[in-house]
């Protein structure tokens with residue numbers, strides 16, 4: 001049922017740049033946000049698996065603390081890179097996004113609380129040392145659960161934002177804002193699609209850790225390579241199933257977009273699936289030959305293209321859902337040419353500066369066992 005009267009009027013302020021520029025920036029910055037989120041969440045999940053899986057306890061702990069120390073920088077990177085698409089989504093889809101945010105007001109507000117607590121947790125886990133090292137796992141797990149909840153609230157909000165026909169029912173069911181979008185059939189497959197991807201990309205993050213340690217500590221780096229590479233492969237295999245479930249959960253006309261009705265969407269889906277399968281084989285070969293370069297450059301290169309394709313597919317899906325309500329040709333465009341180039345230069349400079357900062361901070365630098373493993377560190381200190 002269409003309820004156009006519930007959709008706020010289009011903001012009469014003109015767009016300061018052409019529509020396609022905002023669209024491009026939305027997709028590109030969303031891609032950056034999701035990659036940072038995947039490194040952070042996938043890295044944290046795999047750090048926990050490494051700590052708690054049976055087998056080599058010392059190396060498991062070392063991987064855990066190696067990753068734990070990087071999380072307090074990866075979380076703000078996720079947030080900073082989330083603010084950019086937040087601005088663009090408000091400019092283009094404000095009528096829908098603001099409304100759904102109000103309908104799920106309390107869970108949406110709780111994101112801030114969860115984020116703050118998760119941030120504290122990551123700091124706490126990374127500072128644990130010596131006899132407190134054992135508690136770090138529990139603290140990290142609490143942060144990971146909070147981060148999962150944040151992702152879940154985002155998926156609720158974004159699915160609701162593209163289903164205006166549900167707004168009235170939800171709002172009047174609880175005008176105070178204690179709502180989610182749990183009746184949406186695509187919600188769980190969509191959310192799982194993001195979370196499984198996070199674990200796969202977290203595996204790639206560990207490959208970067210292996211690369212950074214390759215010259216310094218070959219034995220450790222080899223173990224990290226195998227662990228990260230296998231995590232990537234298993235999660236990507238699982239993704240082939242989750243992805244199909246997601247596709248099947250879509251309404252028929254949306255699903256058909258990817259099966260021939262929209263050529264761009266169909267090509268992007270093929271690129272995504274072929275890229276995913278190709279990356280699994282390449283990673284398997286790299287692990288067998290212990291070729292860290294293939295694992296750290298070629299596989300992430302392919303997966304970068306896959307994530308970009310999926311980001312565009314996601315955008316096509318949103319526009320398909322909003323087709324009856326969203327008419328971009330109604331935007332008034334008054335390009336501010338005087339500031340637009342300045343914006344682009346500053347945007348690029350900002351991304352470059354951000355990468356330099358991460359490098360300087362040592363996000364991708366190698367570590368010694370004594371740096372990362374608190375108990376080994378204190379034992380080494382005692383010995384000396």
Ligand code: HEM
Pocket residue numbers: 026030033037041078079080081082083085086087089115147148150151154155156158159190191194
């Ligand atoms: C740190 C925990 C976070 C996680 C796990 C997370 C995860 C996600 C996920 C899974 C989505 C896609 C949801 C979907 O389409 O179903 C998403 C979208 C988005 N996130 Fe985040 N996010 C986090 C933090 C943030 C923050 C702090 C911001 C803003 C400051 C942000 C801004 C956005 C925006 C604007 C989108 C939607 C972009 C679009 O619709 O094109 N995120 N996030």
